[in-house]
Amino acid sequence: MPxxxxxxxxxxxxxxxxxxxxxxxxxxxxxxxxxxxxxxxxNLAIALAELxxxxxxxxxxxNITLAKQEVCDICASSQRDDGxxxxxxxxxxxLALERTGGFNGRYHVLHGVxxxxxxxxxxxxxxxxxxxxxxAHPAIKEVILATxxxxxxxxxxxxxxxxxxxxxxxxxxLARGLPVGSDLEYADTNTLLRALAGRQxxx
Amino acid sequence: MPxxxxxxxxxxxxxxxxxxxxxxxxxxxxxxxxxxxxxxxxNLAIALAELxxxxxxxxxxxNITLAKQEVCDICASSQRDDGxxxxxxxxxxxLALERTGGFNGRYHVLHGVxxxxxxxxxxxxxxxxxxxxxxAHPAIKEVILATxxxxxxxxxxxxxxxxxxxxxxxxxxLARGLPVGSDLEYADTNTLLRALAGRQxxx
Numbered sequence: 096m097p098x099x100x101x102x103x104x105x106x107x108x109x110x111x112x113x114x115x116x117x118x119x120x121x122x123x124x125x126x127x128x129x130x131x132x133x134x135x136x137x138n139l140a141i142a143l144a145e146l147x148x149x150x151x152x153x154x155x156x157x158n159i160t161l162a163k164q165e166v167c168d169i170c171a172s173s174q175r176d177d178g179x180x181x182x183x184x185x186x187x188x189x190l191a192l193e194r195t196g197g198f199n200g201r202y203h204v205l206h207g208v209x210x211x212x213x214x215x216x217x218x219x220x221x222x223x224x225x226x227x228x229x230x231a232h233p234a235i236k237e238v239i240l241a242t243x244x245x246x247x248x249x250x251x252x253x254x255x256x257x258x259x260x261x262x263x264x265x266x267x268x269l270a271r272g273l274p275v276g277s278d279l280e281y282a283d284t285n286t287l288l289r290a291l292a293g294r295q296x297x298x
Numbered sequence: 299m300p301x302x303x304x305x306x307x308x309x310x311x312x313x314x315x316x317x318x319x320x321x322x323x324x325x326x327x328x329x330x331x332x333x334x335x336x337x338x339x340x341n342l343a344i345a346l347a348e349l350x351x352x353x354x355x356x357x358x359x360x361n362i363t364l365a366k367q368e369v370c371d372i373c374a375s376s377q378r379d380d381g382x383x384x385x386x387x388x389x390x391x392x393l394a395l396e397r398t399g400g401f402n403g404r405y406h407v408l409h410g411v412x413x414x415x416x417x418x419x420x421x422x423x424x425x426x427x428x429x430x431x432x433x434a435h436p437a438i439k440e441v442i443l444a445t446x447x448x449x450x451x452x453x454x455x456x457x458x459x460x461x462x463x464x465x466x467x468x469x470x471x472l473a474r475g476l477p478v479g480s481d482l483e484y485a486d487t488n489t490l491l492r493a494l495a496g497r498q499x500x501x
Contacts (some may be wrong), residue, residue, distance in 0.1 A: 097363075098396050106345040107342075109341045113330065123317065127317055136347075139313070139343075140343045161304065190302065265490075
């Protein structure tokens with residue numbers, strides 16, 4: 096006989112199917128919601144139901160946007176520099192860069208990285224959209240490749256760099272080096288090598 | 299201007315309101331569901347909606363049960379010993395004990411522990427229900443206090459032990475000692491003291 100009532104087991108299973116939530120966390124969450132005020136589980140259920148119904152993809156930068164908007168707020172803004180496009184892997188990367196307040200250009204979201212092992216090729220990313228955008232907007236003078244400093248991120252940047260060679264745009268990427276507030280003693284060899292190779296003149 | 303579309307931010311907020319899920323995990327989960335096949339978020343939304351609608355409390359042991367059942371499967375079973383009731387804090391404790399296969403009596407779920415700091419007194423737990431049950435069923439000869447071996451669990455057990463003194467039942471609690479497979483060298487002092495005090499004759 097099943098020990099847990101079916102509705103509870105279903106919720107535990109649903110939580111467990113999410114990344115980073117194991118069996119223990121899943122049952123803790125389910126039991127928590129069982130005891131918690133109704134609005135907590137209601138809010139989550141409503142948010143889940145509305146997520147895909149009310150979100151869409153920006154026609155320009157491929158970032159997530161409201162379904163009723165064709166173009167996201169950043170692409171629609173007249174305050175931002177049309178000359179620079181920063182290419183990132185995921186929408187969360189746009190958030191991270193926006194939080195810095197240090198970038199006033201436009202974005203392009205690839206929605207992933209090249210990964211031959213997982214069978215993800217150029218056609219699975221928003222690369223075609225990037226090239227169409229660059230061809231249609233000659234005002235774009237610079238493309239910043241801001242993929243993650245990982246194996247896949249670097250491979251994707253290298254691929255894009257080669258492909259972009261045919262277009263009259265400057266291609267740059269984010270600097271590698273020691274993270275601010277870190278300790279040279281604990282830096283890994285690769286980071287230290289990059290920091291050495293990319294050393295800069297003091298003004 | 300809001301950087302994330304509202305439906306996405308709502309889902310992140312809903313996840314963040316759950317215990318053990320911080321801002322980073324919440325946005326990871328939301329973005330994962332945005333990309334994942336629809337059935338994943340649908341399953342979770344349905345399970346959430348059905349949770350409270352279709353679960354109830356067992357009239358006998360206060361464990362969680364299907365709403366359409368008055369009495370849970372364990373209480374309804376004729377295969378189990380009516381003479382012993384094991385008192386636990388939470389439904390998950392019933393699961394843990396059932397998994398051992400070593401207990402064939404009945405359960406009583408308190409749904410919490412006494413905690414003066416959090417303002418949880420005896421009237422907030424299913425203690426009245428336990429006493430009514432014991433008075434109504436003289437067949438119950440033994441009550442095993444299986445609260446957690448924590449400060450609150452021990453205080454709750456002590457409280458119950460005193461209250462149960464007026465009834466003609468044997469009151470026992472789970473043994474304290476070295477966990478199986480552990481190392482004496484690494485046992486904490488309290489556990490070791492309990493193991494010494496509770497030492498048993500070798501047969």
